[in-house]
Amino acid sequence: MTNEKAPQQLKDRIRAARRAAEGDPFLVGFDANGIQELITASSRPVAMCGASAMVSAFDTWARDRPGSIFGGGGRGVWLVEGSSAADMARDTLVREYADRTHGGVLACATARLDPARESDSLALLRLRLKNAKDEAPPPRVPLPRSRAEQCAYCRVRAASTTRRPPGAEAHSICARCDDSVERGGTRARTRHEQGQTLEDLALGGRVAAIAADGNSMGVFFAEVGSLMEMAAASQVVDAVFRGAHEAALSEIPEAPRISLVTGGDDILLFLAPDFLLDYVTLLAQKVHEQTRASSGLVTLLGDKLRSSLQRVGIGVGAVVAPFHYPASRLLEYAHDYEKSAKSICRGGDGARSAFDLAVLTSGNELTQGRQHCWAEEIPGAKWSDLRRRASALADIPASQLARLIGTGDLDDVERRNLFRYQVARSAPWQKWFQQIGRDWRSRSQVDEALPDERLVCLAGLERQRQRCAGSRAHG
Ligand SMILES: [Zn+2]
Incomplete structure (x- = not known):
């Protein structure tokens, strides 16, 4: 966004597109259906990276075409001349996306652009695109005739080729998984990322999926009043979220990660769990920082859009779980917690950004559904205080903490009694009270400080972080 030439370049591009279509300007809007499903179709992180590279390659192709107004994350808008050119453009886009993603579905819609009422034309395009998304056909999937023909990676499509990873046995896999793995490997090599499996990121046997x-975002895009604003707004949003994600990771360069940024405001990644809390805190901070930018493409946004941009935040969900769980399930779970985080961000007085997390320890939890829900506003004083208290809790034996939040064997009165008993007899607990500025001798202050599930959950991660900071520094 700091690119000084960007506003002029965008203006020039839109002027040229307008001129080329001035006889009878038509908008062609597109938005890929089921990108998340496409990316997580194979549980192998390398294939997920490859699938997101497929979408990026489509983005580049669509953006570089004459008449392109903007494009990214499987979405975009073209401007063409005449209704038959619009229909042709739609067919080309749908075919190209399907070819590049092995049957992926692109929703497309067209609308005549009335230069005197651009905002109305864009609203119509948005509405038609929403309907097209709802009515889009299911993806074309080559199904296996028997289990033996099933792709060993995605377990959905028919296998059509054989892949033999170094040092492993050969697998029969489908064309899409084969292409995904190939592209994922290339991407990892060019980015010099070593981790290609979740095991490479795991610490204490667990990984974080985010x-x-x-x-x-809906409120923000509803303020768009012209073609220029739409193009600028889309690129600004892309830059805010991509920029925040990259800036957050650059402050924890040693953190092992597999990043699957999908474009626009969507972020997906796997991270070593000891860096999770730092990343999430940094991510929200950076999003808030980046929305304050006032240079580059932001200068093309009207006052309404600019002030709306400054209220944009992020909802983050994460799950920390054993690395051998299927990666696609982990991301599905992270999505559930993202929804929970976003639920406290709605309405005028909701949080701007929020986080929700689950730490899964035993094998059954994936099938038992949601364990808890405690969305918390991030960043800010309350979040910092929570992290500070959690960090100080790291010295308390995990078994004591587990007892306090209970597995249902203690009622509230018994839990409080147990807590007072532990505090009165344990130096680490008394130290904790000192660290959080409370008096362990005061019954009311002890009652107030009784750790809840959220604090204990964060304490587990902080304990791991402190331990790892020591061992990573020494090894
Ligand atoms: Zn497959």
């Missing part, structure tokens, strides 16, 4: 996306 899903995040923008809050108040």
Whole structure:
């Protein structure tokens, strides 16, 4: 966004597109259906990276075409001349996306652009595109005739080729998984990322899966009043979220990660769990920072859009779980927690950004559904205080903490009695009270400080972080 030439370049591009279509300007809007499903179709992180590279390659192709107004994350708008050119453009886009993603579905809609009422034309395009998304056909999937023909990676499509990873046995897999793995490998090599499996990121046998996306985006895009604003707004949003994600990771360069940024305001990644809390805190901070930008493409936004941009935040969901769980399930779970985080961000007085997390320890939890829900506003004083208290809790034996939040064997009165008993007899607990500025001798202050599930959950991660900071520094 700091690119000084960007506003002029965008103006020039839109002027040229307008001129080329001035006889009878038509908008062609497109938005890929089921990108998340496409990316997580194979549980192998390398294939997920490859699938997101497929979408990026489509983006580049669509953006570089004459008449392109903007494009990214499987979405975009073209401007063409005449209704038959619009129909042709739609067919080309749908075919190209399907070819590049092995049957992926692109929703497309067209609308005549009335230069005197651009905002109305864009609203019509948005409405038609929404309907097209709802009515889009299911993806074309080559199904296996028997289990033996099933792709060993996605377990859905028919296998059509054989892949033999170094040092492993050969697998029969489908064309899409084969292409995904190939592209994922190339991407990892060019980015010098070593981790290609979740095991490479795991610490204490666990990884963190994170899903995040923008809050108040609908409100923001509803303010778009012209073609220029739409193009600028889309690129600004892309830059805010991509920029925040990259800036957050650059402050924890040593953190092992597999990043699957999908474009626009969507973020998906796997991270070593000891960096999770730092990443999430940094991500929200950076999103808030980046929305304050006032240079580059932001200068093309009207006052309403600019002030709306400054209210955009992020909802982040994460799950920390054993690395051998299927990666696609982990991301599905992270999505559930993202929704929970976003639920406290709605309405005028909701949080701007929020986080929700689950730590899964035993094998059954994936099938038992949601364990808890405690969305918390991030960043800010309350979040910092929570992290500070959690960090100080790291010295308390995990078994004591587990007892306090209970597995249902203690009622509230018994839990409080147990807590007072532990505090009165344990030096680490008394130290904790000192660290959080409370008096362990005061019954009311002890009652107030009784740790809840959220605090204990964060304490587990902080304990791991402190331990790892020590061992990573020494090894
Ligand atoms: Zn497959």
